Amino acid sequence: MDDHVVVLGAGMAGLLAARVLAERFARVTLVERDAPAQDAPAFRPGLPQSRHVHVLWSRGVRLIDELLPGVTGEVLARGGRLLESPGDLLWLSPADWFGKVPGAQILVAGRELIDWAVRRAVLADPRITFRGGCEATGLVADAAHRAVVGVRVRDRGHDRGSAGPLGGEVVRASLVVDATGRTSKAPAWLAEAGWARPDVTRYDSHLAYSSRYFRAPPHDGRAWEAMYVQGRPDLPRGAVLVPQDGGRWLVTLVGNGRHAPPTRAEEFLGYARTLRSPALYDALREVEPLTAPTGFRHTANEWRHYERLADPPHGFVVIGDATCRFNPVYGHGMTVAALAARALREALAPLEPGEVPAASRRIQRRISATAAVAWQIATSEDLRYPETEGPAPDRVTRVLQQYMTRVMVAANTDPAVSGRFFGVLSLTESPNALLTPAVMLRVLSKWRLPAAPMTPDYPLSR
Ligand SMILES: Cc1cc2nc3c(=O)[nH]c(=O)nc-3n(C[C@H](O)[C@H](O)[C@H](O)COP(=O)(O)OP(=O)(O)OC[C@H]3O[C@@H](n4cnc5c(N)ncnc54)[C@H](O)[C@@H]3O)c2cc1C
Structure with a gap:
């Protein structure tokens, strides 16, 4: 069993986690409720967001190419585009249209195409077994109630094999990774098995x-x-x-x-x-x-704080939207899934496979930490909207919001500020890049937002 791990959900987070786990474990089973077509990109019900615009920031592109060399090339060969933002993107910010300033690259492609290309590359690894059309329904605890030692699953349409006491097949594993996305049932599964549910922080604009x-x-x-x-x-x-x-x-x-x-x-x-x-x-x-x-x-921002659980089970971690999801309008979910996969890889590196279950709390903390910057960006921007529900912003956040208003004004025209701004937005640079004395001087010399929201004129050619 030390050699076998299970990943639940084959979205971006689950696929990249499976890729990383296969470097350290002999067998990885990827359990996915949908039975997606393997021969060509196609809509699937488990990924309803694929019918809406998806943008992958340059940091995400690089991380995914590091984990799965050639995937971006495959997406581009099939019609995806690598664009300069704002260069190729006519962008009206809250202040004004972006001018000719440096920015960041974005991969623009159908989410179905990205999903298919990443899945194909991940499933080429013989250590990974894909169980499509198979739904996870609960966790299995050990007799001492210290660890998760497996998961209950149900093949859609019929049950098969070694039924556990609560029905469904039991798949045993030394580590279970929940990557079932924003509809994850993990809090209820933990509670059913006698563990605490994670606290939740939520902002809904x-x-x-x-x-x-x-x-x-x-x-x-x-x-x-x-x-x-x-x-x-x-x-x-x-x-x-x-x-x-x-x-x-x-x-x-x-x-x-x-x-x-x-x-x-x-x-x-x-x-x-x-x-x-x-x-x-x-x-x-x-x-x-x-x-x-x-x-x-x-589209609410929701952080399930598994990293704060006082007494979490061994052998269980949560990754991707299942642990922290963002208002999608900032385009960070896939990049954070890639950052989390890299954190998982780094956390596993010094461990023998047999040591991993007991280290899951440490692993969870590293995974959850990768969401912090995207969370800060999304929630502090959402809090500008008066109807946003969630804990009130503290004083520091309010000061930063005012500062970011001026950053946006400056980034429209000042190359030195726009470079840093897009570095942060693409999750490539730390937000501190916007707080250096040189950048602050340039930012504070700029005006506030225009009073009227309408900006009727637009640049037809640049
Ligand atoms: C409208 C919208 C627009 C977005 N736009 C962007 C964007 O522009 N850029 C960006 O980076 N991100 C964007 N995102 C976020 C992005 O889609 C996700 O953050 C990213 O795909 C990572 O998700 P995930 O893998 O954690 O979960 P998901 O993509 O939701 O995948 C979860 C998987 O788990 C499966 N599953 C669910 N329950 C079970 C179960 N019980 N058993 C087995 N399998 C199960 C599902 O079928 C699915 O395949 C957007 C999201 C939305 C909703």
Whole structure:
């Protein structure tokens, strides 16, 4: 059993965790509720977010390529695009349009394509066994109630094999990694088995998504490849447009609370017209929609603090959205999943496989720590919106929010500030990069946000 570990969920976090675990354990079983098509990218119900814009920041691209060399190349060969942000991205920030300033690279591709390419590369490893169409239903504890020693699973459609006392098949393992995403049942599973549930911190800005595919028009010399019109608290409506494989555009409208975007086809374009700039509406009004809009509403930031459990079981760790998820509008989930996989790899490096179960608390702390910067960015930005529910910001956060308002103004035009700003946003540099005396001087010399949210003029060419 020392040689066998189980990963629950084959999303980005589970796939990368399986890849890392296979370096140290003879056998890794990857349990996934969906039975995804293996031959080509396709929608699957366990990844409903794949119908909405996904952007992978440069840090995530590098980390995934480190773990799975060639995967980014595969995504690019099949229609993904590596873009300069803001260079190729016409971006209206809360202050103004970004000018010609240095930024960061982003990988823009269908989430289904990314999912397929990463899964294919991970499953090429013979140490990893994929059990698709198989749902995890609970944890199995040892007799002394000290450790998780396995997991109960159910093949969808029928049960099979060695039924445990609570029904379902028992798969034994020295380590169980929960990567079942934001619908993870791990808190209830721990409670069922007699362990404490983790505390939860939650901030909900009630941001809603509505997304729709369009046929991309011919590239008629326009100066941009993608577009982002950001909302702000006085007009909390925004939109992102990105190119996708197959000559398509994917457009995601976002809005907070009563500004939630419509999911009715006949209202989609009308909403685009109410944004802070007409640029996105102008781009869309002549193009052909290919699908009806799809909505998504569960965008709260939620941190389940497994790293704080006083007496957690040995042999169990939680990774990815299952432990910490973010408002997706900042585009950090996949990069944090990759950072967590790297932390897992580093934590395992000095350990013999037999030592891993007892070290799971330390491993969990290292994994959870990788979420801290993305959490700070997402929650402090969300707290600018008055309807955001969650613990009130402390004084330091309020001062930092004011400072970040000026950073945004400066980043629009000042190359020295924009370089640092995108370094932090892409999770490449520490937020301290924005707090050096040189950067602070430049930032504090800038004006505040313009008083009116609307920015009707936009740069057609740059
Ligand atoms: C609308 C939206 C837009 C987003 N945009 C971005 C973006 O632009 N950039 C970015 O980096 N991130 C983005 N994210 C976040 C990103 O999708 C996730 O953070 C990332 O995929 C990591 O998720 P995960 O692997 O932890 O969970 P998931 O991707 O949710 O995967 C969980 C997996 O577990 C499986 N599963 C669930 N329950 C069980 C069970 N009981 N047994 C077995 N299997 C199970 C599911 O089928 C699924 O395959 C977005 C998220 C949303 C919701």
